[in-house]
Amino acid sequence: MTNFLETISAPDELRGLEVSKLPQIAQELRNFILTSVSGTGGHLSSNLGTVELALALHYVFDTPYDRLVWDVGHQSYAHKILTGRREAMSGLRQFDGISGFPKRSESEYDAFGTAHSSTSISAALGMAVAAKNKNEQRNVVAIIGDGAMSAGMAFEAMNNAGVNKKVPLIVILNDNEMSISPAVGALNRYLVKLISGSMYAATKRGLDKVLSVAPPIREFAKRLEGHTKGMLGPATIFEEFGFDYYGPIDGHNLDVLVSTLQNIKVLAQTEGPQFLHVITKKGKGYALAEADPIAYHGPSPFNPIVGIQAKPASKKTYTQIFGEWLCDMGEADERLMAITPAMREGSGLVEFEKRFPERYFDVGIAEQHAVTFAAGIACEGLKPVVAIYSTFLQRGYDQLIHDVTLQNLPVVFAIDRAGMVGADGATHAGAFDVAFLRCLPNLILMTPANEQECRAMLTTAFKHDGPAAVRYPRGSGIGLETTGQALESLPIGKGLVVRSISEQLPPQKKIAFICFGPLLYNALSVAKEINATVIDMRFVKPLDEELLCDIARTHDALVFVEDSAVKGGAGSACLEVLADQNIQIESLQMGLPDEYVEHGDVNFLLDLYGLSSEKMKQRVTARFL
Numbered sequence: 202m203t204n205f206l207e208t209i210s211a212p213d214e215l216r217g218l219e220v221s222k223l224p225q226i227a228q229e230l231r232n233f234i235l236t237s238v239s240g241t242g243g244h245l246s247s248n249l250g251t252v253e254l255a256l257a258l259h260y261v262f263d264t265p266y267d268r269l270v271w272d273v274g275h276q277s278y279a280h281k282i283l284t285g286r287r288e289a290m291s292g293l294r295q296f297d298g299i300s301g302f303p304k305r306s307e308s309e310y311d312a313f314g315t316a317h318s319s320t321s322i323s324a325a326l327g328m329a330v331a332a333k334n335k336n337e338q339r340n341v342v343a344i345i346g347d348g349a350m351s352a353g354m355a356f357e358a359m360n361n362a363g364v365n366k367k368v369p370l371i372v373i374l375n376d377n378e379m380s381i382s383p384a385v386g387a388l389n390r391y392l393v394k395l396i397s398g399s400m401y402a403a404t405k406r407g408l409d410k411v412l413s414v415a416p417p418i419r420e421f422a423k424r425l426e427g428h429t430k431g432m433l434g435p436a437t438i439f440e441e442f443g444f445d446y447y448g449p450i451d452g453h454n455l456d457v458l459v460s461t462l463q464n465i466k467v468l469a470q471t472e473g474p475q476f477l478h479v480i481t482k483k484g485k486g487y488a489l490a491e492a493d494p495i496a497y498h499g500p501s502p503f504n505p506i507v508g509i510q511a512k513p514a515s516k517k518t519y520t521q522i523f524g525e526w527l528c529d530m531g532e533a534d535e536r537l538m539a540i541t542p543a544m545r546e547g548s549g550l551v552e553f554e555k556r557f558p559e560r561y562f563d564v565g566i567a568e569q570h571a572v573t574f575a576a577g578i579a580c581e582g583l584k585p586v587v588a589i590y591s592t593f594l595q596r597g598y599d600q601l602i603h604d605v606t607l608q609n610l611p612v613v614f615a616i617d618r619a620g621m622v623g624a625d626g627a628t629h630a631g632a633f634d635v636a637f638l639r640c641l642p643n644l645i646l647m648t649p650a651n652e653q654e655c656r657a658m659l660t661t662a663f664k665h666d667g668p669a670a671v672r673y674p675r676g677s678g679i680g681l682e683t684t685g686q687a688l689e690s691l692p693i694g695k696g697l698v699v700r701s702i703s704e705q706l707p708p709q710k711k712i713a714f715i716c717f718g719p720l721l722y723n724a725l726s727v728a729k730e731i732n733a734t735v736i737d738m739r740f741v742k743p744l745d746e747e748l749l750c751d752i753a754r755t756h757d758a759l760v761f762v763e764d765s766a767v768k769g770g771a772g773s774a775c776l777e778v779l780a781d782q783n784i785q786i787e788s789l790q791m792g793l794p795d796e797y798v799e800h801g802d803v804n805f806l807l808d809l810y811g812l813s814s815e816k817m818k819q820r821v822t823a824r825f826l
């Protein structure tokens with residue numbers, strides 16, 4: 202049997218086929234995705250669930266002239282494979298390989314770069330308004346998941362789109378009742394009601410509209426009605442926002458998808474914003490992923506025959522260290538309230554939810570709300586802990602300033618994925634939190650070098666009567682044990698001398714490494730070779746100014762080391778203090794460059810940016826020795 206997928210290098214070739222060929226192509230796509238992603242690692246269950254949708258979209262719409270904007274974009278592998286990147290999938294999320302998300306610089310078919318959730322409707326509306334303004338008859342489609350739909354930004358866009366009757370915008374809601382973990386919130390309950398049939402009336406109303414304005418597609422309405430129950434009832438929330446609403450329809454039925462999209466494409470040009478609700482299964486077609494879409498959301502490489510096999514890890518991850526601390530502190534202090542914006546597994550809160558369900562809050566993909574929700578909790582004397590990725594905290598920055606630090610409220614920010622994250626690349630790098638946090642009055646900012654410091658700093662933050670943040674990287678530390686360790690704080694604003702210059706073989710130049718975070722250990726291995734001092738500063742804010750100035754006055758050169766952007770980072774904070782104290786000294790800053798750090802193996806990237814031990818030694822030698 203012909204493998205059609207191998208003959209398709211662009212959607213034009215797809216559009217030349219009979220629609221009856223699409224189911225076979227879908228099967229080939231699904232098999233290819235499973236084989237490829239099990240080999241490279243990546244996002245799997247969401248991609249298995251959107252095979253038919255991607256196929257039908259490229260079949261019906263004249264891509265890339267018509268625009269497709271994939272929300273989050275973690276589910277865009279079928280889209281990438283159909284648009285000439287099948288071979289490139291073997292390099293997925295590897296350095297110099299293709300991104301795991303749509304990326305404008307990667308393909309003309311990637312209309313908008315995504316990865317942070319809930320931006321698609323805003324971007325698509327912008328494109329649709331621009332097309333209208335330029336008198337270009339173009340279709341723009343936003344494909345957004347039910348999880349992504351829970352973010353305020355999606356409703357900001359809907360609110361703006363709905364009143365714009367002449368804008369050819371199509372929004373497709375890919376509803377699989379899952380975020381990464383099960384979807385949460387009132388919107389999820391509402392969608393379940395829609396799916397359950399209690400509000401199929403919307404479809405009936407939509408059908409009546411279709412019949413009234415486009416008689417030639419009467420058979421479309423009849424066929425669509427075949428998939429819905431014609432009960433009358435209240436308008437859907439989407440219609441109240443000004444969209445014509447159709448669905449829910451089966452997002453795996455290519456006949457229904459293609460005919461529905463062909464007609465909605467026409468309506469968008471004459472009737473304005475259209476909203477299609479499709480139902481899919483996350484993990485579709487691979488039994489293990491269908492059974493456990495969470496485990497298969499973003500797996501590392503695995504054998505698809507037997508599925509993911511749990512491997513006993515030699516060292517705990519920082520996420521596990523946090524999760525362990527959260528339970529221990531939650532046990533010790535019932536005021537602790539744990540908040541996650543839709544990242545229960547990734548942030549390590551699964552155990553806490555089991556043990557303290559009444560103090561666990563998954564607020565959905567809603568970082569802005571998560572931060573201010575925590576502020577409200579703190580106002581009432583309880584102790585909120587916001588578990589959040591560095592990159593996603595960017596989404597709640599104004600709330601962090603305006604609602605938390607300005608009011609000096611005791612909220613703990615457990616910031617995971619600080620520094621380089623590897624496979625997810627530039628959109629997910631935790632590069633900027635030191636720069637955007639250290640300038641905030643009232644906030645304490647800590648950078649643990651190892652697991653024990655991480656646990657102690659979380660305790661310090663929790664016991665502090667004001668806003669406090671601890672930032673720690675993706676992955677494991679050096680392997681220090683923390684289980685059962687006492688919940689003791691550190692002296693706030695105090696650094697630590699980890700190594701002093703040995704006077705036995707005094708170096709030609711007295712160099713001190715001033716370190717923030719786990720790169721301290723790369724610096725330490727260099728310091729042992731060249732006989733240098735190593736300082737673990739521990740706090741970016743408040744800085745241990747006394748220690749810093751003492752070291753500066755007793756050494757010939759300082760090397761600042763951090764796994765965050767150099768621009769505005771911890772090293773810059775130190776240089777500001779030295780300038781204030783009028784201390785002149787040679788210095789070198791080591792950290793993330795003034796560019797977006799792309800996807801790739803973290804150790805490779807550390808070496809690329811001169812942060813491996815070998816490269817640190819080369820840079821220090823070249824500059825000072």
Ligand SMILES: Cc1ncc(C[n+]2csc(CCOP(=O)(O)OP(=O)(O)O)c2C)c(N)n1
Binds near residue numbers: 379544
């Ligand atoms: C602002 C932001 N917060 C959190 C995430 C992490 N994240 C990635 S995918 C996802 C769930 C998306 O659910 P949905 O939109 O329903 O897509 P599905 O995985 O079900 O296809 C989350 C929370 C993100 N990418 N962006």
Ligand SMILES: CC(=O)[C@@H](O)[C@H](O)COP(=O)(O)O
Binds near residue numbers: 275
């Ligand atoms: C698409 C998305 O934003 C998440 O799935 C993210 O990729 C998770 O990152 P980790 O793998 O670091 O938990």
Ligand SMILES: [Mg+2]
Binds near residue numbers: 376384
């Ligand atoms: Mg979903």
